[in-house]
Amino acid sequence: MSNDAALRVLIVEDDPMTAQAHADFVARVPGFEVVGTCLGGHEAIERFDELAAAGTSVDIVLLDMNLTDSHGLEVAGRLNSRGQDVDIIAITAVRHLQVIRSAISSGITQYLIKPFTFASFREKLENQREFRRGLSGSGTLATQASVDNALSALRSVSSTTLPKGLIAETLDAVSAFVRDSPVPVSATEVGRRLELSRVTVRRYLEHLVATKQAIKQPRHGTPGRPEYEYRWV
Known part of the structure; x- marks a missing residue:
């Protein structure tokens, strides 16, 4: 992945207004572009495959968990089974620990709980970009340092913690x-x-x-x- 290439983002969210809000947020973060917005899991799989076939594969999927036609975990599993270099960020109101554990097990790299601020949203996208950069070096073998740096990029930092007294x-x-x-x-x-x-x-x-x-x-x-x-x- 080129450091200068815009990362292609697919939004999967069954509420049209929320999906548009996510698209607007993505547009405000330099280095990212929305390549599709899907209101259901089946549509997301079809769109993902279409983009891959056209040579414009998706880099990041913003995935809701509670979709009208499927569960986000099912969609994540099907996307990962494609063998594409795609990262999945869950964006959901679901707080159940079992779902979160299953999300991590299914290959979802970050989990953003609704409601959230733009700063938190932006941090997730930028963290994902640094993660991808950390694992995009030349060759097929990673060093311990490159793995550690990539994984550390996914960790939130204290800068997103609200100052004392703010809600x-x-x-x-x-x-x-x-x-x-x-x-x-x-x-x-x-x-x-x-x-x-x-x-x-x-x-x-x-x-x-x-x-x-x-x-x-x-x-x-x-x-x-x-x-x-x-x-x-």
């Missing part, structure tokens, strides 16, 4: 408001809509800026002590 659900609500707004918004406007104090909202907005999901700028027409506004990157 993931509130962060998701603030993020969604800023992301969906057609114009930059202030902490006051977000707080009024979400029924939160301006001070509280500002902490979440500053976290979005720190994690490079939003940018901050002075609002025009507020001289002296300007109010800041935020917009999604």
